[in-house]
Amino acid sequence: MNYAGVSTVTTIGLNVLPVTVEVDVDRRAVIYDIDIVGLGDTVVKESKKRVKSALKNSGFGIPQGRITVNLAPSDVKKEGSYLDLPIAVGMLQAAEVLNRDIGEFVFFGELGLDGTLRKVRGVLPILLSLSQGKNRAAVILPIENAREASAVRGLKVYAVRDLKDLVSFLNGYSKKTPVEFVQPDLEHAVSADISDVKGHDFAKRAAEIAAAGQHNISFRGSPGCGKTMLARRIPGILPRMTMEEALETTMIYSIAGLLDDKGLISERPFRSPHHTASTTAIIGGGTDARPGEISLANNGVLFLDEFPEFRKDVIEALRQPIEDGTVTIARAKLTVRYPSRFMFVVAQNPCACGWYGDNVHECTCSWNDIRRYNRKVSGPMEDRIDIFVDMPRLEFKEYASRTSAETSLQVRERVERARKRQLDRLSAFRLRSNSQMTHKLVQKMASLDSAGGKLLESAIEKMKLTGRSIDRVLKVARTIADLDDEETVLARHLAEALQYRKKTLEL
Ligand SMILES: Nc1ncnc2c1ncn2[C@@H]1O[C@H](COP(=O)(O)OP(=O)(O)O)[C@@H](O)[C@H]1O
Ligand SMILES: [Mg+2]
Missing domain, CATH: 1.10.8.60 (Helicase, Ruva Protein; domain 3)
Known part of the structure; x- marks a missing residue:
C-alpha cells in the first residue's frame, strides 16, 4: 500500500476541528526522506524525528521511499505533539504492518523515541466534542490520558501504552476494554474548612453574603489577621459545581496542561497569582494562546492578595474580563475565547507598613503615604467590588476559644438556598446571581x-x-x-x- 489516511483532530481554544493525516509513499524515489506539509508548527515538524525513532525502536520498519505527510485541511494551523501518533499510524498502515481498516478510530498522542506514548494536554475538550458528534468514532490515546477520558460518557476510548501495544490491539492479537466512565462526585468534602477561622464573625458573614450573591469582595486588615486564610475558604462555601461547570473548568485545565492525574475537577478553583505576575500570565496568551489565571479561576475564585502591589497595567487588563465573563486572546492568525467568570476577591493591608489602625503596633507611614496606598484600589476597580470588610486584629480570647464554629458545609447550605431564590427570579433574564x-x-x-x-x-x-x-x-x-x-x-x-x-x- 502506498497511501494511508488517519483521523485526528486539532484544537483552537476550546474548539475542536477534524484533521486527516495523509501519508503517501513514493517507492520509486531515489532519496528516502519524510516531508510534513499542511501548516504544522515547529513541534509538528519535529514529529518526523520522533516518529522515525519510535517506529525503528519498536521493531517496525519505516516504509521504503519518499514519504509525504499531509495534514488536511491545510488552511488550519496545527499545533503540538499529539500528531505523532496519527502520523506513525499512517506509516504503519502504509507499510502494511496494520492489517485492518482503521477508519473507525481517531488517534492522538505524543511519542517517545522508544515508542512509548506520552500524555498530551487538551484531551478533554476533544473527547467531549467527539462524544457530541454524530458519528461517534472510537478514540485511541495514551494511557496517561485515561483518567481524563473517564469523565466522558458515551465514547469508546482505548488507552494504549506504546506502539507495540497499539499494533497488537489493532491487529487483534490482544484485547482491550474501553476506558470506563466514572460518575463524578460533585458532593466532595471541602479541602479547607471555614470553621478553622477563629473569631472574625463580621468578615465571615460578609464572605457568606458575597458567596451567596456572587459579589466581589475586599478584605482589609493588618498582617496576620487572617485575610488570606479566610479568602482561601470561599470556594468551599460557594454552591457545589454543576456538572456543566465542572466540565467547563476541567476543559480549561486540560488545555493549560494542568490536569495532573485528576479526572474531573469537582471543586471550585481558587487561583492566587503573585503580584509580580505578568499580564499574559493573568489574562492568557503567549505563543500558544493558553488560558491565563482569570480563565483558570472560571467558576471559582480569583484572589489578588496584597492588591495595591499589583501592577497598574495588570489591574487595567482585568476590567474587561470581569465585566464580560469572557476573555478574547488575539494572536497573529488566530483569536481564542475562554470563559472568565469568577468571584473576584482582593486583600490588602491598611497601609504600606501594615499597621495603621492597629492598637499594639505603631504605624510608620505618613498620612500622605496611607492615602496614596489606599487610593491605588480606587476608581473603576472599586466599582466592581460590592463588599468591603475591615478585619480587626484577633483578640487572644477569640484565638484561644474552643467553641466550634460553623463548618463550610453548613454555610454552603444557606448559600445554595439563597442562590436558588436568585435563579428563580433571574434566570428569565439569563442571569445567575444578584451581583449581575x-x-x-x-x-x-x-x-x-x-x-x-x-x-x-x-x-x-x-x-x-x-x-x-x-x-x-x-x-x-x-x-x-x-x-x-x-x-x-x-x-x-x-x-x-x-x-x-x-x-x-x-x-
Ligand atoms: N482568625 C484566625 N483563626 C485561626 N488562625 C488564624 C487566624 N488568623 C490568622 N491565623 C493564623 O495566622 C496565619 C496567617 O494568617 P493569614 O491569613 O496569612 O494573614 P493575612 O493574610 O491577614 O496576613 C494563618 O495561616 C493562621 O495559621
Ligand atoms: Mg495574606
Whole structure:
C-alpha cells in the first residue's frame, strides 16, 4: 500500500476541528526522506524525528521511499505533539504492518523515541466534542490520558501504552476494554474548612453574603489577621459545581496542561497569582494562546492578595474580563475565547507598613503615604467590588476559644438556598446571581418596604451615596434578604448592606 489516511483532530481554544493525516509513499524515489506539509508548527515538524525513532525502536520498519505527510485541511494551523501518533499510524498502515481498516478510530498522542506514548494536554475538550458528534468514532490515546477520558460518557476510548501495544490491539492479537466512565462526585468534602477561622464573625458573614450573591469582595486588615486564610475558604462555601461547570473548568485545565492525574475537577478553583505576575500570565496568551489565571479561576475564585502591589497595567487588563465573563486572546492568525467568570476577591493591608489602625503596633507611614496606598484600589476597580470588610486584629480570647464554629458545609447550605431564590427570579433574564443585575433590574427586584425606603433616603444624604453605590448597596441588600428567605428587602437587610460599603480611613 502506498497511501494511508488517519483521523485526528486539532484544537483552537476550546474548539475542536477534524484533521486527516495523509501519508503517501513514493517507492520509486531515489532519496528516502519524510516531508510534513499542511501548516504544522515547529513541534509538528519535529514529529518526523520522533516518529522515525519510535517506529525503528519498536521493531517496525519505516516504509521504503519518499514519504509525504499531509495534514488536511491545510488552511488550519496545527499545533503540538499529539500528531505523532496519527502520523506513525499512517506509516504503519502504509507499510502494511496494520492489517485492518482503521477508519473507525481517531488517534492522538505524543511519542517517545522508544515508542512509548506520552500524555498530551487538551484531551478533554476533544473527547467531549467527539462524544457530541454524530458519528461517534472510537478514540485511541495514551494511557496517561485515561483518567481524563473517564469523565466522558458515551465514547469508546482505548488507552494504549506504546506502539507495540497499539499494533497488537489493532491487529487483534490482544484485547482491550474501553476506558470506563466514572460518575463524578460533585458532593466532595471541602479541602479547607471555614470553621478553622477563629473569631472574625463580621468578615465571615460578609464572605457568606458575597458567596451567596456572587459579589466581589475586599478584605482589609493588618498582617496576620487572617485575610488570606479566610479568602482561601470561599470556594468551599460557594454552591457545589454543576456538572456543566465542572466540565467547563476541567476543559480549561486540560488545555493549560494542568490536569495532573485528576479526572474531573469537582471543586471550585481558587487561583492566587503573585503580584509580580505578568499580564499574559493573568489574562492568557503567549505563543500558544493558553488560558491565563482569570480563565483558570472560571467558576471559582480569583484572589489578588496584597492588591495595591499589583501592577497598574495588570489591574487595567482585568476590567474587561470581569465585566464580560469572557476573555478574547488575539494572536497573529488566530483569536481564542475562554470563559472568565469568577468571584473576584482582593486583600490588602491598611497601609504600606501594615499597621495603621492597629492598637499594639505603631504605624510608620505618613498620612500622605496611607492615602496614596489606599487610593491605588480606587476608581473603576472599586466599582466592581460590592463588599468591603475591615478585619480587626484577633483578640487572644477569640484565638484561644474552643467553641466550634460553623463548618463550610453548613454555610454552603444557606448559600445554595439563597442562590436558588436568585435563579428563580433571574434566570428569565439569563442571569445567575444578584451581583449581575443591571440598574433596571435592581429597581425592579430590590424594592424596599417603607421603612427601608426611609433608611435609604437618609443614608444617601448622610453617607453621600452616588447612583452607582446605591445600586451596589441594594444588590447586597437583595442577597441578604435572599439569605433571610424574604421576598421584600426590609430595612434590616438594607442596614446590614450599608455596613459593607467602603470606608475611607479617618486620617
Ligand atoms: N482568625 C484566625 N483563626 C485561626 N488562625 C488564624 C487566624 N488568623 C490568622 N491565623 C493564623 O495566622 C496565619 C496567617 O494568617 P493569614 O491569613 O496569612 O494573614 P493575612 O493574610 O491577614 O496576613 C494563618 O495561616 C493562621 O495559621
Ligand atoms: Mg495574606
